[in-house]
Structure formats: C-alpha cells, structure tokens
Amino acid sequence: MDLYKINNNSLEEVKHIPFKLEKDIQELVEQNLQLLFNLEFVKSEFKLNKLRIDTLSFDNQTNSFVIIEYKKVKNYSVIDQGYSYLSLMLNNKADFILEYQEQTGKPLKRNDVDWSQSRVIFISPQFTPYQKQSIEFKDLPFELWEIKQYSNATIALNQHKPSSQESVKAITAASSDERMQDVSREIIVFTEEDHYQKANSEIRELALSIKDRILEFDNVEINPVKQYIGFKLEKRLITDFEIQKTKLRLRINLKKGLLDDPKHMFRDVSEIGHWGIGDYEAVITPESDLDYMMSCVKQAYNHHK
Numbered sequence: 001m002d003l004y005k006i007n008n009n010s011l012e013e014v015k016h017i018p019f020k021l022e023k024d025i026q027e028l029v030e031q032n033l034q035l036l037f038n039l040e041f042v043k044s045e046f047k048l049n050k051l052r053i054d055t056l057s058f059d060n061q062t063n064s065f066v067i068i069e070y071k072k073v074k075n076y077s078v079i080d081q082g083y084s085y086l087s088l089m090l091n092n093k094a095d096f097i098l099e100y101q102e103q104t105g106k107p108l109k110r111n112d113v114d115w116s117q118s119r120v121i122f123i124s125p126q127f128t129p130y131q132k133q134s135i136e137f138k139d140l141p142f143e144l145w146e147i148k149q150y151s152n153a154t155i156a157l158n159q160h161k162p163s164s165q166e167s168v169k170a171i172t173a174a175s176s177d178e179r180m181q182d183v184s185r186e187i188i189v190f191t192e193e194d195h196y197q198k199a200n201s202e203i204r205e206l207a208l209s210i211k212d213r214i215l216e217f218d219n220v221e222i223n224p225v226k227q228y229i230g231f232k233l234e235k236r237l238i239t240d241f242e243i244q245k246t247k248l249r250l251r252i253n254l255k256k257g258l259l260d261d262p263k264h265m266f267r268d269v270s271e272i273g274h275w276g277i278g279d280y281e282a283v284i285t286p287e288s289d290l291d292y293m294m295s296c297v298k299q300a301y302n303h304h305k
Contacts, residue, residue: 005152015151019125022072025147028155029068029123030055036157037121038235039066042103048095051088058100061237061277062225064117065089065096071124078127079134082120082142087179089118090186116188117226123147127160136164139189190224195243206286207243210250213294214239217301237277238300247285250293252300253278261296265289 003014019025026044033041039057042065046053055068067085089096093110100108119141127144135142144160192211196204207229214220214231220238223230228251230240241250252259256270256279265288270279278300284293 017149017151022070025070026054042100062117063114066119068121074128078122078131083179083183085120086183115186118187132160136162138165138191139167141187141189190226192224195229199243200245202286207248233304236304238304239297247283250282250284251278252280252296254300255279263292
C-alpha cells in the first residue's frame with residue numbers, strides 16, 4: 001500500500017519506517033493499551049514457571065485476562081506459543097489474580113474472572129502466510145495484529161481475521177497435545193450462531209434484523225462473547241443484545257442520565273447486576289418499535305464517535 005500526505009495540493013510520499021527493536025513495539029503498545037485495545041494494563045515482563053509474558057492485561061468488558069506477545073522475527077509458531085501461555089495461566093490462576101491485585105491495587109477474586117474468555121494477542125510488523133493460515137479457525141482464542149510506523153509519525157494497526165468457518169475442535173480432539181486439550185476444555189471462543197440457536201425462529205429473525213440495522217452504522221463491528229453479541233465502534237461497545245428463547249435484552253452503552261428516551265422503552269439498570277455494559281436495558285420482542293429503538297442506539301453511537 002502506497003501512502004501520501006497532501007501538502008498544498010501536492011503529494012508527499014509517506015515512507016514505512018521499520019521498528020528497530022521488539023521492545024519499541026512493546027513500549028508503544030503498553031503506553032497506549034487503553035486506546036489501542038480498550039484493555040487495562042497489569043504487568044510488563046510477567047515471569048512465571050520459566051515463561052515470560054511480554055504484557056499482561058485485563059479486559060473489563062469480558063472480565064478476562066489477555067496476554068500480549070510482540071514479535072519481530074518470523075520463525076515461531078503462534079499456535080504452540082499461544083497454547084503454552086494459556087495453559088500456564090489456567091494452571092496458575094491464583095498467581096495471575098495476585099499479580100493483578102498487586103499491580104492495580106484493586107480487589108479481584110477467582111470467581112470474578114471469566115477464564116473461558118481468556119485470549120492471546122500477537123503483535124508483529126509482519127506475519128508469514130503460514131502463521132496466518134495456522135489460525136484459520138473461527139474459534140481460536142488468538143489474534144494476530146500487524147503494526148507499522150511511518151515517516152509522518154503515524155502508526156497503522158491491522159488485525160488479520162480468519163475467514164474460515166471451520167472449528168478447531170475437531171483437530172483438538174484428535175491431538176495428543178495435552179496443553180491444547182486442557183485449554184480447549186476451558187477456553188471457548190463464542191460465535192454468533194452459538195447465540196442464535198438459543199432462540200425460537202421468530203426471535204432469531206428479530207435478532208438478525210436488529211444486527212443488520214446496527215451494522216449499517218459506519219465502522220461498527222460485531223463482537224460475540226460468552227453472554228451476549230456486542231457491537232463495537234473503534235473497540236468500544238455501543239450496544240449489545242442477549243438472546244433468549246422468546247425475547248432478547250438489548251443494552252445501550254450510555255451512563256445514567258444521558259439517554260433521551262421519551263417513550264421509556266429502556267429501564268435504568270445502573271444499580272442492577274446485568275451482562276454487558278451501559279446503564280440502560282430494554283426487552284425487545286417482534287412487537288417492539290424497532291425504529292424508535294434504533295434512534296436510542298444511535299445516541300450511543302454518536303456519543304462514542
């Protein structure tokens with residue numbers, strides 16, 4: 001991809017500047033972790049049982065730990081390394097919780113963590129075709145992000161997203177790798193279909209219709225997790241819905257007092273335990289006013305733009 005900067009109607013070439021050290025990438029990401037990935041920084045260079053995790057972070061939307069690894073070299077297996085780190089975490093949960101408490105000064109109990117949503121993020125200037133092909137499964141808890149810097153003080157960060165709908169479960173079941181089997185038993189990557197199959201045909205059709213309408217907003221991406229299907233704008237949830245057999249619960253990521261809802265479709269859940277984030281929730285059925293509902297969702301979209 002060729003990049004150019006416009007300067008008084010003339011174009012100036014923007015050149016790619018390679019990172020000199022892997023540490024340069026790590027420091028840049030750790031100092032901007034909230035902006036880049038909406039994650040809470042916990043610890044740099046976390047060492048445990050002869051393994052070293054580059055960056056330990058925490059996802060407050062899924063209540064799970066996220067391990068981040070940085071690579072400038074190409075001759076390594078993301079699959080082997082990823083399973084090694086997740087196996088390390090699942091076999092040493094108390095150490096991860098203690099590290100979080102010591103580094104952040106905040107309480108965290110074992111039951112507060114959703115271990116099934118743990119994942120590993122790999123960040124590198126470039127991944128090989130083999131590395132990209134190795135994660136071509138819809139339900140692997142690994143992400144590949146390519147990072148590049150340019151001469152106009154710009155950083156580009158792009159995720160490689162698997163295109164295959166094949167599940168890794170079949171390969172895992174036949175594998176003799178105990179790490180892979182242990183991790184796969186506890187960590188689950190949820191898909192949209194995992195949620196749609198909970199509903200009757202009418203609610204499934206309703207959910208698909210709402211999904212399509214939300215995705216009409218620019219730059220919104222779908223993000224299914226354990227308890228709900230979320231919709232993100234630049235890594236921040238704007239809304240999510242939880243599918244049940246005969247209805248769905250839709251939540252809006254706005255703080256109490258920020259939603260203009262003259263028809264009172266949404267209730268205040270700021271003091272009530274609930275999945276997802278935001279202080280407003282509505283029960284949606286096929287009889288609900290979807291146009292009005294979308295006007296409320298759009299308020300959250302505009303708020304987070």
